[in-house]
Amino acid sequence: MHAADLAVDILLALGVGAELLCVAGVLVMRTTFDRLHYAAAATTVPALLVLAAALVREHVTSGGLEAIAAVGLLFLLNPALVIATARAARRIEEAGET
Numbered sequence: 001m002h003a004a005d006l007a008v009d010i011l012l013a014l015g016v017g018a019e020l021l022c023v024a025g026v027l028v029m030r031t032t033f034d035r036l037h038y039a040a041a042a043t044t045v046p047a048l049l050v051l052a053a054a055l056v057r058e059h060v061t062s063g064g065l066e067a068i069a070a071v072g073l074l075f076l077l078n079p080a081l082v083i084a085t086a087r088a089a090r091r092i093e094e095a096g097e098t
Contacts, residue, residue, distance in 0.1 A: 008053045015049030022046065032089045036082060043078040047071045 025038030051071040058064040 004056055008056050011049050011053035011056065015046045015053065018046040018049060032093075033086060036086055036089070040078060040082040043074050047074055 019042055022038050022042035025041070026035045029035045029038060048071065051067050054067040055064050058067065
């Protein structure tokens with residue numbers, strides 16, 4: 001086993017572990033906003049770890065560039081999605097109180 005293969009395995013294991021922590025947080029939390037927090041966290045560190053593993057394996061080829069683009073868009077667009085979802089949830093919550 002080469003060092004690069006070991007690095008890929010470690011990065012993927014860390015990425016999957018971080019993703020599983022986020023999933024566990026979504027399952028355990030009680031409020032919508034707490035769940036949303038853990039769902040948003042799933043697109044940051046775990047995605048970057050998987051990207052790092054892909055770049056170790058693929059280097060900067062077309063596959064590596066596609067991975068960079070996908071994770072970059074995920075990382076940049078997710079905050080807007082989370083904010084929109086939280087605002088919609090807040091409106092639904094406020095409408096239910098009246």
